[in-house]
Amino acid sequence: MAIIKEADFRKEIKSNPASGYLFFGEEDYLKAFAMQTAKAALCADESLAVFNELRIEGLDFSPQKLQEALMPLPMMQDRKLITVRGLSFTSMRGDEVDAICEVLATLSEYDYNTVIFNVPDGGFDPGYLPKRPSQTYTKLSEFLTPVEFERCTTAKLTSWVQKHFAHNGITASPDFCRTMTEYCGHSMYVLASEIDKLSFYLLYHQRTEPTVQDMHTACIPATEYDAFAFANAVMEGKSDTALAILADYKRRRMDPIIVLGEVNRVICEMASVAALSRQGLAAYEIAGVLKLHEFRVGLYQKSLRASRPNRIERTLQACRDADASAKQTYLLGNSYASLERLICVL
Numbered sequence: 240m241a242i243i244k245e246a247d248f249r250k251e252i253k254s255n256p257a258s259g260y261l262f263f264g265e266e267d268y269l270k271a272f273a274m275q276t277a278k279a280a281l282c283a284d285e286s287l288a289v290f291n292e293l294r295i296e297g298l299d300f301s302p303q304k305l306q307e308a309l310m311p312l313p314m315m316q317d318r319k320l321i322t323v324r325g326l327s328f329t330s331m332r333g334d335e336v337d338a339i340c341e342v343l344a345t346l347s348e349y350d351y352n353t354v355i356f357n358v359p360d361g362g363f364d365p366g367y368l369p370k371r372p373s374q375t376y377t378k379l380s381e382f383l384t385p386v387e388f389e390r391c392t393t394a395k396l397t398s399w400v401q402k403h404f405a406h407n408g409i410t411a412s413p414d415f416c417r418t419m420t421e422y423c424g425h426s427m428y429v430l431a432s433e434i435d436k437l438s439f440y441l442l443y444h445q446r447t448e449p450t451v452q453d454m455h456t457a458c459i460p461a462t463e464y465d466a467f468a469f470a471n472a473v474m475e476g477k478s479d480t481a482l483a484i485l486a487d488y489k490r491r492r493m494d495p496i497i498v499l500g501e502v503n504r505v506i507c508e509m510a511s512v513a514a515l516s517r518q519g520l521a522a523y524e525i526a527g528v529l530k531l532h533e534f535r536v537g538l539y540q541k542s543l544r545a546s547r548p549n550r551i552e553r554t555l556q557a558c559r560d561a562d563a564s565a566k567q568t569y570l571l572g573n574s575y576a577s578l579e580r581l582i583c584v585l
Contacts, residue, residue, distance in 0.1 A: 241385075242368065242369075242385045242386070242387050243384060243385070243386055243387075244386070244387060244389075245269050245273055245386065245387075245388055247386075248260065248273055248276075248386045249273060249276050252273075252276060252277050252280045252281070252353075253276075253280045256277075256280070256281065256318065256353045257353065257384045258346040258347070258350065258352060258353060258354065258382075259343060259346055259352075259353065259354040259355070259356075259382055259383040259384065260353070260354070260355045260356070260383055260384050260385075260386050261356045261358070261363075261379050261380065261383040261384065261385045261386065262355060262356065262357045262358055262386050262388060263358045263362075263363040263365060263385065263386070263387060263388070264360070264387045264388035264389055264390075265360045265388065265389060265390040266360070266388040266389065266390050266391065266427060267359055267360050267388075267428065268426070268427030268428045268431065269388045269391075269427065270357055270359075270388050273386070273388075274322065274355065274357060277320060277322075277353070277355060278292060278320060281316075281318050281319075281320040281353060282316075282320050284315075284316065287314050287315055287316065290311075290313070290314035290319075291313050291314055291316060291318075291319045291320060292319075292320045292322075293308045293319065293320070293321045293322070294321075294322050294324065295308065295321070295322070295323045295324075296324055296325055297323070297324060297325030297326040297327065297496075298325065298496075300323055300326055302338045302339050302341065302342045305321070305323065305339070305342050305354075306342045306345070308321050309321065309342070309345065309346070309349045309352055309354075310349065312351060313351050317351065318351055318352065318353055319351055319352050319353070320352075320353050320355070321352055321353070321354045321355070322354075322355045322357055323354070323355070323356045323357065324357045325357075325359060325362075325494060325496075325497075326356060326358060326362065327358070327359075327361075327362040327363075327496065327497055327500045328358060328362060328363045328364070328375050328379075329361070329362055329363065329364055329500055329501065329504055330500040330503070330504070331375070333374065336374075336375050336378055336379070337378070339379075340378050340379065340381070340382060343379070343382035343383065344382060346382060354383070356379075356383060359493075359494055359497050360497075361497050361498070361500070361501045362497050362500070363375070363376075364376075365385070365387075366530075371530075390425055391425065391427070393417065393420055393425075396420050396425060396427070396430070397413055397416045397417045397420060398413075398416075399427070400416040400419055400420060400430060400434060401413060401416045403430075403431065403434045404416070404434060404438065404449075407434070407435065407438035407439075407442075408438070408442065408447060409437075409438045409441055409442075409447055409448070409449060410447050410448050411448070411449055415449060415450075415451070415454075418451060418454070419433070419434075419454060419458070422454060422455075422458065422460055422461065423454075423458055423459070423460065423461050424461025425461075426461075429461070433457075433458045433459065436457050436458065437449055437453060437454060437457045437458055440453065440456070440457040441453060468484060469481060469484045469485070469488075469498070469502055470502050470505040470506055470509070471542050472484060473502070473506075473554060473581065473582060474506075474509065474542055474543075474545075474546045474550060474551070474554055475542065475545055475546055476546075476547070476550075478582050478583065481582045482579070482582055485575065485578055485579065485582065488575075489575060495565060495575045495577070495578060496565060498578065499558075499561060499562055499565050499577065499578060499581075500562075502558065502578075502581075503558050503562060506551070506554055506555060506558050507555070508529065508531065508535075508539060509539045509542065509543060509551055510551050510552075510555055511529055512525055512529070512531075512536055512539040512540060512543065513539075513543050513551050515528060515529070516540060516543070522536045522537055522540065557581050558581065560581075561577045561578065561580065561581040562577075564576075564577040564580070565577035565578070
């Protein structure tokens with residue numbers, strides 16, 4: 240199926256909802272907003288939501304549970320909404336994805352359902368769209384309409400920040416809003432929190448127009464990292480940097496299981512690059528074998544050259560131990576401890 244954007248989804252869900260959608264991309268804030276739109280369109284009656292809005296969390300997900308959720312008829316309305324949240328496809332085997340697709344293939348038999356897989360940032364690799372989609376994307380898009388949530392451009396984000404301020408009763412100029420995105424970063428979750436904080440600060444002081452000095456007083460500057468930066472810090476033994484990145488992940492409320500899955504993926508890719516490099520393959524050849532961008536292969540090789548001998552093997556073992564520990568402690572809400580131990584043991 241062809242990819243649609245978030246704005247197209249919001250129109251479609253109100254008029255002609257499909258049987259299934261796959262939310263993926265960087266901007267989790269917009270995914271949450273789209274989920275609210277879907278609920279308002281399909282489950283407007285709160286008194287019946289317990290029958291018509293079914294949620295399956297990633298940790299508790301199984302194809303069987305999805306099949307069981309599909310079967311009941313909606314209660315006193317035309318459609319039922321089923322959401323699957325927090326599932327990471329990057330750590331799944333091919334046969335696990337196939338098992339999900341077997342269930343999705345029955346959607347036409349239960350045409351009163353709309354299923355939404357809401358995958359967090361980092362939990363899904365679409366490949367190089369549109370020419371080289373990943374196998375997982377190809378399989379899932381046969382049954383689900385892909386909806387991509389790209390990180391907003393600075394121009395769109397500036398407009399959104401201004402509207403958010405206006406909703407709080409604050410008048411902020413476009414120049415100030417643009418400056419705020421540069422200072423606080425481009426994460427809409429973080430920006431929403433910082434906008435509210437600054438708004439309350441101003442209203443407490445009986446003012447409605449913010450200044451840059453107000454922003455520096457009330458807001459936290461952005462420190463945005465990705466999985467490669469974290470894995471690279473671990474590989475090079477830079478524990479202070481790795482712990483700072485981990486603190487940023489906590490502040491951004493990133494799921495530790497997803498973080499660890501992404502780190503494991505990066506470390507495994509590094510190990511593959513290391514093995515092929517030892518065989519004498521050039522960067523472009525490694526990129527072809529592993530289906531990675533040549534630039535990423537170059538970054539991995541640079542990181543490997545800066546690390547100590549046998550570091551990649553030790554890191555792989557530590558990641559495996561951390562993965563097992565994190566999954567055991569997830570329900571206790573202490574999975575970040577496994578990531579902290581991963582940093583400290585290396």
